Amino acid sequence: MSDTVMPKPTRAMAEQRRNLAPEAEAAFQAFSQAVFKEGALSRKTKQLIAVAVAHVTQCPYCIQGHVKGATNERASPEEIMEAIWVAAEMRAGGAYAHSCVALGTLNDLKASK
Structure with missing residues (x-):
């Protein structure tokens, strides 16, 4: 996969995404955890x-x-x-x-x- 088309995700990008929209990030993470838990x-x-x-x-x-x-x-x-x-x-x-x-x-x- 080319980094010029699809950049490799980094910790800095994850932090930037979280800092730009912390409530949405937290909600998404909680939703993902709920969806993928054993059921x-x-x-x-x-x-x-x-x-x-x-x-x-x-x-x-x-x-x-x-x-x-x-x-x-x-x-x-x-x-x-x-x-x-x-x-x-x-x-x-x-x-x-x-x-x-x-x-x-x-x-x-x-x-x-």
């Missing part, structure tokens, strides 16, 4: 979901962080890759499903001639 879903499952979502949202920082998080929760490389493939299928499935919008438009255009 009806295991911490491992939540991290695998996060890996998949990070690939759909295409956030390199989230990909790195949640792959590390999933690994820390004992997810195997195979489980992580499978989660990524689920994300890829869902993203492709969205394009496939939305083709109905294009087909509907084409049908409307044909009917209006």
Whole structure:
């Protein structure tokens, strides 16, 4: 990953972000801790979901962080890759499903001639 496009996060950046909006930062941190704690879903499952979502949202920082998080929760490389493939299928499935919008438009255009 190029530092010119996506700078490497630093402690100084984290402090700057916190200092610029301390209440929002604290709220986000509390929210994140609440979301990823053990619950009806295991911490491992939540991290695998996060890996998949990070690939759909295409956030390199989230990909790195949640792959590390999933690994820390004992997810195997195979489980992580499978989660990524689920994300890829869902993203492709969205394009496939939305083709109905294009087909509907084409049908409307044909009917209006």
